Amino acid sequence: MKPIDVFKALSNDTRLHILGWLKEPEKHFPAQGAHIPKGVDFAGGVCVGDIQEKAGASQSTVSSYLNMMLKAGLLESYRYGQWTYYRRNEEFIRQFAEYIRTEI
Amino acid sequence: MKPIDVFKALSNDTRLHILGWLKEPEKHFPAQGAHIPKGVDFAGGVCVGDIQEKAGASQSTVSSYLNMMLKAGLLESYRYGQWTYYRRNEEFIRQFAEYIRTEI
DNA sequence: ATTATATATCGAGATTTCGCGATAAGTCAA
DNA sequence: TTGACTTATCGCGAAATCTCGATATATAAT
Numbered sequence: 001m002k003p004i005d006v007f008k009a010l011s012n013d014t015r016l017h018i019l020g021w022l023k024e025p026e027k028h029f030p031a032q033g034a035h036i037p038k039g040v041d042f043a044g045g046v047c048v049g050d051i052q053e054k055a056g057a058s059q060s061t062v063s064s065y066l067n068m069m070l071k072a073g074l075l076e077s078y079r080y081g082q083w084t085y086y087r088r089n090e091e092f093i094r095q096f097a098e099y100i101r102t103e104i
Numbered sequence: 105m106k107p108i109d110v111f112k113a114l115s116n117d118t119r120l121h122i123l124g125w126l127k128e129p130e131k132h133f134p135a136q137g138a139h140i141p142k143g144v145d146f147a148g149g150v151c152v153g154d155i156q157e158k159a160g161a162s163q164s165t166v167s168s169y170l171n172m173m174l175k176a177g178l179l180e181s182y183r184y185g186q187w188t189y190y191r192r193n194e195e196f197i198r199q200f201a202e203y204i205r206t207e208i
Numbered sequence: 209a210t211t212a213t214a215t216a217t218c219g220a221g222a223t224t225t226c227g228c229g230a231t232a233a234g235t236c237a238a
Numbered sequence: 239t240t241g242a243c244t245t246a247t248c249g250c251g252a253a254a255t256c257t258c259g260a261t262a263t264a265t266a267a268t
Contacts, residue, residue: 004115010208011111012226019208048245061227063246082235082244093208101201104114104123116256152215165257167216186214186265210268217262224255232247238240 001073003103006096009072014055015065019074021054022046022088028054042078045085105177107207110200113176118159119169123178125158126150126192132158146182149189 009015021028022044029050052062066086069075073092078085113119125132126148133154156166170190173179177196182189 004117004120007111007115008225011108011115013108016108049243058228059245060229060247064227067246079234079245084245097201097205097208100204104197104201112255153213162258163215164217164259168257171216183215183264188215212267213265215262215264218260220258220260222256222258224253226251226253228250228252230248230250232245234243234245236241236243238242 001092001095001099003096003099005072006074009069009074012065014057014061015069018051018055018062018065019069019088021051022075022086025087042080042085042087044087045078046087047083047085051086105196105199105203107200107203109176110178113173113178116169118161118165119173122155122159122166122169123173123192125155126179126190129191146184146189146191148191149182150191151187151189155190 010019025044025046029046048059048063048066051066052059055062055065057065066075066077070077070086073096074089075086076089077087114123129148129150133150152163152167152170155170156163159166159169161169170179170181174181174190177200178193179190180193181191
C-alpha cells in the first residue's frame with residue numbers, strides 16, 4: 001500500500017462521491033451486470049458509462065479517475081467485452097482504515 | 105471535519121513524517137517545554153524550529169505545513185512568547201479514523 | 209531604543225493536478 | 239469489412255501545489 005497515493009485519490013470530491021456510490025451500486029445506478037457472462041462473478045461492478053453519467057464529468061475524466069483509484073488500490077476492475085466494470089476493493093479499504101487507525 | 109482538507113494534508117511525505125514524529129515527540133525531538141510557563145499544560149508540544157530541523161525543509165515551508173495541518177484539524181498549537189508549539193490533536197485523529205472506517 | 213530570535217507571511221518559479229475535447233484502441237453487430 | 243459503441247489515452251491550457259528566499263511581525267534581551 002502506498003498511503004500517499006490513496007490520500008491523493010481521496011483528495012477530490014468527484015472521486016469521493018464515486019467511492020460512496022459504489023458502496024450501494026444497486027441504489028445509485030441502473031441495473032447492472034447484464035453483459036457479464038454466467039459463471040463470472042463480479043457482483044457490484046458498475047460500468048464506466050453509468051458512473052460517468054452520474055458523476056456529470058467528461059468520459060475521459062471519469063475514466064482516468066477510475067484508473068487512478070484502481071492504481072491506488074481502492075477499486076478493482078473486470079473487463080467483459082467492450083465494458084469495464086469497477087467496484088470497491090473492500091479488503092483493501094479495510095486495510096487502509098486499519099492503517100489510518102494504527103499508523104496515523 | 106472537512107475530509108478532503110485532511111486527505112490533502114496527508115498527501116505529502118514531509119507532512120506525514122511530521123505527524124509520525126509527533127506521536128512520540130520525546131523520542132524524535134530534543135527536550136521540550138522549557139519555555140512553557142508553569143500551570144500551562146501543553147504536553148507533547150514541539151516548537152517549529154525543532155520540527156524544521158528534523159524535516160530538513162525550509163522554515164517557511166515547515167511553518168506553512170504546520171498551519172495546513174492545523175487548519176485541517178490534525179494538529180493543535182499553543183503559542184508562548186516567541187515560540188509556537190504544535191502537537192497532534194488525538195481526539196480529531198480518532199474521529200478521522202472512525203470516519204474512514206465507517207464512511208469510506 | 210536597539211538587537212536578536214522565533215515564527216508567519218509574501219512572492220515567485222517549478223512541478224503537479226484538473227478537466228476537457230479529440231483521438232486511438234478494443235469489441236460487437238450487420 | 240463497415241459502422242456503432244465503450245473505454246483508454248493523448249495533448250492541452252487552467253488551476254493548484256510545492257518549496258524556496260526574502261521580508262514582516264511578534265516577542266525577548268540588552
